[in-house]
Amino acid sequence: MSQPACSHEGLISLDQALASYASVNILPVINIPLINAHQHILAEDVISPVELPLFDQSAVDGYALRQADIDAGITHFELVGEIRAGFSQQVELNPGQALRIFTGGQLPACANTVARQEIVEREEHHIKLMQTIDAGTDIRYRGEELAKGTILARQGQALNSGLIAALSMAGVQQVKVHHQPNIAVLITGDEVRKERDNDAQVFDANGPLISSWLKERGLSDITLQHVPDEPEVLKNMLNQAFSQHDLVITTGGVSVGDYDLIRPISMQLGAQQIFWQVAQKPGKPLYFASYQKAQTGQQGYLLGLPGNPAAVLIGLHLHLTTLLSCLQHKQNAQPQWQAGLFTGHLNPDSRERLLRMHMHVSPQGQVILKSLDKQQSHMLSNLASANVLVRVPAHQQINEHTTLHFLPIL
């Protein structure tokens, strides 16, 4: 979706910032057991090694019969055996004979229809068919869902639980996926504390926000540390983070204050700025840079998020999501905006805004976006009601029923 060019000198637009993540180096491909691949991104199409279903089988608990007997008017059958799911057996049926069969049981070649037990009266070793059935009733045929060689999943898809089940059902045991980045999170700010010991300190929001956000997305190779605003300490910790990690995320210290040290120190350590300052609200001072990992010489990336917690929230849902998608070559890596009708009024602002709102679908099927209070970048209390981030173009008066674009934030 294109947006008007940004009027803030030196700032890049949100769309330009998001587009720039497409130039990152894609992480290596690894071959891992399917069961460990939850939320990894597939590096190649997955082809089914088998046809599904694997064999002709009964869809119900009932009786396997020969259609020729039914066509000949036979209604009483002698039971000559039993077929349970998971047991393969060679059997033959003579005219007037039937087999007890259970759901998922392999249909023998001699039978070609199944009577579910609800339409049968049973007496010891005999059954009486109470209604006629067609050939092929309640049978799941071999290969009816898919042929061997069918594409089960595409390169760039994320392996969610459903897809893992679909691949597992076709006997896929190993998959080629992109390595997930190992991530160092550095929470800066002398004032940020778990326990406050003076009244100028704040409780940490960004550490818990980032660590739980990453966990929700299946990223587990994470280290999180708090860093004081002391140049030498920050330099050491950033240097260590750069040496071992594919991705370093920092919060705070990227604005223009005397203690905003992330940019200058990262550059002293050899990082190359890709951009700094985005025409978005909140989160304007966002910083993106690349560095060489000392251990391997590979490229790593630094996402410097502004300290205000709402700026971090936007940084995660828009910037980090897009960056992670690009690093792992995910399909549709750019945000997939959806449209809804805004209720309320918003005055123009010089920066493009990302507002937390509540989205619901009306009984008439309209997607309705309702504005929430407490939108400033140091406030998070409206997250109990917000389920979307809505982008509001700069310099525009937004009136009732304006169409706006949003992303879910759940």
Ligand SMILES: Nc1nc2c(c(=O)[nH]1)N[C@H]1C(S)=C(S)[C@@H](COP(=O)(O)OP(=O)(O)OC[C@H]3O[C@@H](n4cnc5c(N)ncnc54)[C@H](O)[C@@H]3O)O[C@H]1N2
């Ligand atoms: N003269 C200017 N000042 C500021 C500008 C500017 O353009 N000119 N930009 C403002 C904007 S916009 C933002 S956003 C902030 C971002 O600044 P920093 O990234 O340097 O962040 P800090 O100053 O370190 O912190 C900002 C704010 O957030 C609180 N904070 C920080 N970390 C946490 C945490 N882990 N949990 C909870 N709260 C946290 C911190 O105490 C500050 O109140 O700069 C503006 N200033």
Ligand code: MOO
């Ligand atoms: O960009 Mo800041 O987050 O507006 O306060």
